[in-house]
Amino acid sequence: MAQSEYPQNKTTMGTDRERRERIRSTEIVYIVAPSGTGKTFAGDYLALTQGFTHIDGDGPIKNMHLPRYTDMATNMWRDFYENVAKNHDGPDELWQPYMAELVRQTLAAAETSRRVVLTHATYRQKYRDFVLRKLEEGGASKENITVVTLTIDIDVLLAGLYLRSKHLIEAGG
Numbered sequence: 001m002a003q004s005e006y007p008q009n010k011t012t013m014g015t016d017r018e019r020r021e022r023i024r025s026t027e028i029v030y031i032v033a034p035s036g037t038g039k040t041f042a043g044d045y046l047a048l049t050q051g052f053t054h055i056d057g058d059g060p061i062k063n064m065h066l067p068r069y070t071d072m073a074t075n076m077w078r079d080f081y082e083n084v085a086k087n088h089d090g091p092d093e094l095w096q097p098y099m100a101e102l103v104r105q106t107l108a109a110a111e112t113s114r115r116v117v118l119t120h121a122t123y124r125q126k127y128r129d130f131v132l133r134k135l136e137e138g139g140a141s142k143e144n145i146t147v148v149t150l151t152i153d154i155d156v157l158l159a160g161l162y163l164r165s166k167h168l169i170e171a172g173g
Contacts, residue, residue, distance in 0.1 A: 019111055023139040026110035030135075031119040032128060033150035036161040039119035042150065046117045053113035055105045057120025060098060072097040080123075089126045099127055103134040110140065 014022075029046070031039050043054040056062070064073035076098040083090030102120060109116045122128045128147070136142055 020139050022112075023107055023110040024141045024144070026113065026140065026144060027115045028106060028110065028135060028140055028145045029115075029117045030128075030131065030145065030147045031117060031150060032122045032147065033152070034123070034157065035121045036157050036164065037121075037150045037152045039121065039150060042148075043117045043119040046115075050115065051113075052115040052117040053109040055102065055109055055116060055118045057102055057118060057122070059105070060101055069101075072101060084123050089124050095124075095127055096130065099130055100134060103131055103138060106135060107138040107140065 029052070031042055033039050040056055040058070043052070043056060046052040047054040060069040061073045061076065063069050075094045079090035079094035083094070099122075102118060106116055106118045118131075122131065132145060132147070135145060
């Protein structure tokens with residue numbers, strides 16, 4: 001059994017009270033940073049070396065071909081280009097379903113893992129506050145939630161984004 005996992009009964013995950021206690025006691029790290037800064041690498045590293053369960057905030061976008069993610073991912077992209085890129089908050093109905101899904105995944109992971117890391121390029125403070133509020137409403141303890149903001153030298157960031165974009169364009173033909 002991995003060090004990060006809670007003991008589980010094969011037939012049940014325990015009572016609702018036990019589930020809430022597992023969520024409350026789970027360490028949650030929320031890593032935010034601009035695209036290309038290394039969030040996914042950091043989350044994968046924590047998973048590999050420290051036993052965290054990694055929730056990749058790009059998951060719904062990477063899986064937007066699945067019906068349950070199509071609308072929320074499309075709306076999140078729309079919000080980014082119409083609002084976030086212009087440095088203002090978008091309408092709640094565009095971004096909240098996506099962010100609520102990340103919270104749902106994080107809380108679900110907290111039911112079976114003692115340590116969870118959520119990584120996402122959450123550019124707007126309003127959106128980060130929403131995630132933190134929903135984690136707490138879902139049972140996570142404020143004392144067990146840590147927000148980490150990654151930074152990177154702008155020249156390194158742009159060089160990496162150029163190479164990433166070039167690779168994606170070449171792979172797409």
